[in-house]
Amino acid sequence: MEGSLTPERAVVGFIGLGVMGGSMARNLHRAGYKLHVYNRSRDKAEELVRLGAVWHDSPGDLAPHANVIITMVGFPQDVAEVYLGEDGLLARAKPGTLLIDMTTSSPNLAQIIYREAKKRSLRALDAPVSGGDVGAREGRLSIMVGGEAADFEAALPVFQAMGTNIVYHGGAGAGQNAKMCNQIAIASNMMGVCEAIAYARKAGLDPEKVLQSIGSGAAGSWSLNNLGPRIVRGDFEPGFYVKHFIKDMKIALETANEIGLQAHGLKLASELYEKLAEMGEGNRGTQALYKLYE
Amino acid sequence: MEGSLTPERAVVGFIGLGVMGGSMARNLHRAGYKLHVYNRSRDKAEELVRLGAVWHDSPGDLAPHANVIITMVGFPQDVAEVYLGEDGLLARAKPGTLLIDMTTSSPNLAQIIYREAKKRSLRALDAPVSGGDVGAREGRLSIMVGGEAADFEAALPVFQAMGTNIVYHGGAGAGQNAKMCNQIAIASNMMGVCEAIAYARKAGLDPEKVLQSIGSGAAGSWSLNNLGPRIVRGDFEPGFYVKHFIKDMKIALETANEIGLQAHGLKLASELYEKLAEMGEGNRGTQALYKLYE
Secondary structure, three states: OOOOOOOOOOEEEEEOOOHHHHHHHHHHHHOOOEEEEEOOOHHHHHHHHHOOOEEOOOHHHHHHHOOEEEEOOOOHHHHHHHHHOOOOHHHHOOOOOEEEEOOOOOHHHHHHHHHHHHHOOOEEEEOOEEOHHHHHHOOOEEEEEEOOHHHHHHHHHHHHOOEEEEEEEEOOOHHHHHHHHHHHHHHHHHHHHHHHHHHHHHOOOOHHHHHHHHOOOOOOEHHHHHHHHHHHOOOOOOOOEHHHHHHHHHHHHHHHHHHOOOOHHHHHHHHHHHHHHHHHHOOOEHHHHHHHHO | OOOOOOOOOOEEEEEOOOHHHHHHHHHHHHOOOEEEEEOOOHHHHHHHHHOOOEEOOOHHHHHHHOOEEEEOOOOHHHHHHHHHOOOOHHHHOOOOOEEEEOOOOOHHHHHHHHHHHHHOOOEEEEOOEEOHHHHHHOOOEEEEEEOOHHHHHHHHHHHHOOEEEEEEEEOOOHHHHHHHHHHHHHHHHHHHHHHHHHHHHHOOOOHHHHHHHHOOOOOOEHHHHHHHHHHHOOOOOOOOEHHHHHHHHHHHHHHHHHHOOOOHHHHHHHHHHHHHHHOOOOOOEHHHHHHHHO
8 A cells, every 4th residue: 555664665773672672673674674773782783784784873873764663672761762862763763754662661651752753743653562572583473553543554564574463453552552451461360370370289289280171261371371381390481571571560550540440450460570579580481470379 | 991980880860950060961861871860940850851861859869879979069068968968968879879079169078078978888079160051061071070090080981971171180179179270260360351351441442452452362361262252242141150250269268278378369359259249240250340340
């Protein structure tokens, strides 16, 4: 369609080349997009630079070289800095550039960026993802998009290079809100998964047999069937970090508060994860919540 | 195998012909088992009687006519009465009879029944199920079994007539404990599912699109994908009753307390469901928890 940001019409800037961002950028390269890249530590960009991506020393330096700029950074404060800082994207991008924040971040911040972008004749989408490192690597992410529908349509070829389940959820911030729903569903479920396995063990059952009994029925879930076996064998390596999950739950709780939702389960899960982080487990995977029940 | 309770070697007594029990008894009939039946209200037995099942006026009257007796009643107090009452199964069954309680009930009660049965040269298994009305109808239940391994082996053909995922979990009470793990995993997850959908709605998202975005990833679960759409369309009809779930959570909390598990999520879910029942929603399906968040 017209204005569609295909590899022929788009030069993509990519900021944030961590586990997720690195894989996503590689998939954009594979799809034929010309890339300009920036990352806080340069070493993570080396492979992409070898493949032809152009390195820049700051987001501001990168900004004028692309007409689509994707950000995949850590925390909302990083997003704010990259977009709204003195040498940030809003100050330096060319008019008409489409800015896409794929970090899981605050819906309010997404709305601020959208409005500020508009004032400068820039376009902005919020498009957080789920699917983890494997989904990022295999280009099978779920992408939840908020912003203007026309910008979503234009960005579709870019999203399709990274994901398979791409859904437009409404105006600015709607993508972040959809991602919050994802995190809310996971938060309480993780308590259930950990408590079920801890109960099994303390009751003298074989937790593997219990997973076999309950994994395919009404108690079944991605977490039970994927993280459950890791918990049983004492593997608390991060797929998704405790510290990042805490950040997400904080955003969700703040927004829940604003929209008048008493999210009892989320609140409890958030408190338990804070406790876990205080125990020094912030760099573990979310399944480490089990340690609180041991 | 020797002693295996095939249709040639077993006459099955079935007590409790509700939505679950009725379907399970029909599947036993279909597999070729001769049936003796009892139910609190006789009308639910009519179809089975037409198919050839023999009606009895009490559990005690039924007991001497079968060498396998299955119970599928409502609450632990019903189980206690049917087994331990003056005119109950333990008092009236013939020596060697295998008693199988498939009600979701207390692990402690299962152990009491097992011990009392043994004193009277009777055998007892606890074998609660999951899979709901559909699983019961289609003979695809998950069956979680506790008791002596030899009795489990003998009962396999009987279980295979009703279920597909049949797992032996250990001594008396182990089946009930495995089922508690199932309910514990569901309890917290239901909070997450309801909170995610309530958040979506209050944030102005289309909850159906949110389910589309999050249902196949890390937030996915049987409850999200099966009960979520019902919640979205305001369908709170019971698949599984709130009042029965409350009973199960009470048992799980009692046992958790005995085995030294602080089941934070389960406790919170149990409190929320109690509140829901106080609002007069005890006969709704478990997805009605959503009403607390509206």
